[in-house]
Amino acid sequence: MILDGKAVSEKRLEILKERIEESGLYPRLATVIVGEDPASQMYVRMKHRACERVGIGSVGIELPADATTERVLEAVARLNNDPDINGILVQLPLPAGVDTTRVIEAVAPDKDVDGFQPCNLGRLFSGTPVFAPCTPQGIMTILEEYDVPIRGKRAVVVGRSIDVGRPMAALLLNADATVTVCHSKTENIEAEMRNADILVSAIGKAKFVGPEMVKEGATVIDVGINQDEQGKLCGDVDFEAVKDRAGAITPVPGGVGPMTIATLMENTFMAAKMRTCDNTTVW
Numbered sequence: 669m670i671l672d673g674k675a676v677s678e679k680r681l682e683i684l685k686e687r688i689e690e691s692g693l694y695p696r697l698a699t700v701i702v703g704e705d706p707a708s709q710m711y712v713r714m715k716h717r718a719c720e721r722v723g724i725g726s727v728g729i730e731l732p733a734d735a736t737t738e739r740v741l742e743a744v745a746r747l748n749n750d751p752d753i754n755g756i757l758v759q760l761p762l763p764a765g766v767d768t769t770r771v772i773e774a775v776a777p778d779k780d781v782d783g784f785q786p787c788n789l790g791r792l793f794s795g796t797p798v799f800a801p802c803t804p805q806g807i808m809t810i811l812e813e814y815d816v817p818i819r820g821k822r823a824v825v826v827g828r829s830i831d832v833g834r835p836m837a838a839l840l841l842n843a844d845a846t847v848t849v850c851h852s853k854t855e856n857i858e859a860e861m862r863n864a865d866i867l868v869s870a871i872g873k874a875k876f877v878g879p880e881m882v883k884e885g886a887t888v889i890d891v892g893i894n895q896d897e898q899g900k901l902c903g904d905v906d907f908e909a910v911k912d913r914a915g916a917i918t919p920v921p922g923g924v925g926p927m928t929i930a931t932l933m934e935n936t937f938m939a940a941k942m943r944t945c946d947n948t949t950v951w
């Protein structure tokens with residue numbers, strides 16, 4: 669079975685558009701992009717387009733590649749203090765000269781629609797999430813939409829980044845999976861991966877995951893954004909080689925990527941609703 673992230677994201681965006689309309693709210697997302705990396709520019713454009721589609725306002729802050737950490741912090745502070753802005757997304761990766769940790773920590777937790785701020789990661793790990801990072805939360809939504817069982821199942825997450833691997837492990841744990849996190853130093857990684865009922869790959873190596881790493885009937889989630897020999901977008905998973913062995917699998921493109929953006933829109937609406945509730949006790 670193909671887990672069609674594109675289709676699920678379309679459905680979720682349609683529902684969200686109605687919810688936003690009914691709410692009478694006009695949520696607003698601010699994106700901050702530093703430098704002119706073409707991939708980052710494309711992702712930010714896609715996010716703005718999704719905003720337009722569901723009735724979320726968006727503003728894009730663009731800073732030069734040589735912007736200092738102080739300059740980026742200043743932009744974040746301005747957005748934190750702007751009552752018209754509900755959500756803030758600082759596009760990653762930031763240029764090497766900018767202190768990413770300081771910037772992420774500066775985002776107001778109640779506007780942190782990326783879910784990367786330590787307050788939000790802490791809440792996620794304590795089992796009381798507010799904003800969960802969009803890629804892993806989007807993956808949970810696909811699993812739910814296709815009724816993939818999670819409770820009691822063995823989930824193996826390959827990768828331990830702040831944006832994907834770590835929060836993915838927390839979300840699966842919160843959903844009562846038995847979770848293993850593998851990474852570049854893991855010994856005998858194939859054996860670990862072969863145990864997985866749910867295998868989430870966020871490695872960053874084109875077609876790294878072959879059938880010998882996949883248990884028969886497993887659900888395989890491919891978070892990879894890589895290029896193949898022809899320069900074509902491809903995931904971490906050798907899709908053609910794995911698809912018959914897997915019980916269910918996400919394609920690249922059309923799998924996890926669109927769910928990331930749909931979840932960002934959902935988080936931004938949630939931020940706008942929290943503000944109107946003055947839900948300060950959450951924090």
Ligand SMILES: Nc1nc(=O)c2c([nH]1)NC[C@@H]1CN(c3ccc(C(=O)N[C@@H](CCC(=O)O)C(=O)O)cc3)C=[N+]21
Nearest residue numbers: 711757758759760761782802921922923925926928929
């Ligand atoms: N602060 C921050 N938050 C992010 O959420 C964030 C980020 N930084 N930096 C970069 C990554 C990457 N990311 C993607 C979003 C959508 C697709 C997506 O929709 N991809 C399409 C294909 C697009 C194409 O044609 O290349 C698909 O998979 O079908 C992919 C990747 C969000 N990210």
Ligand SMILES: [Mg+2]
Nearest residue numbers: 812813814815
């Ligand atoms: Mg269902």
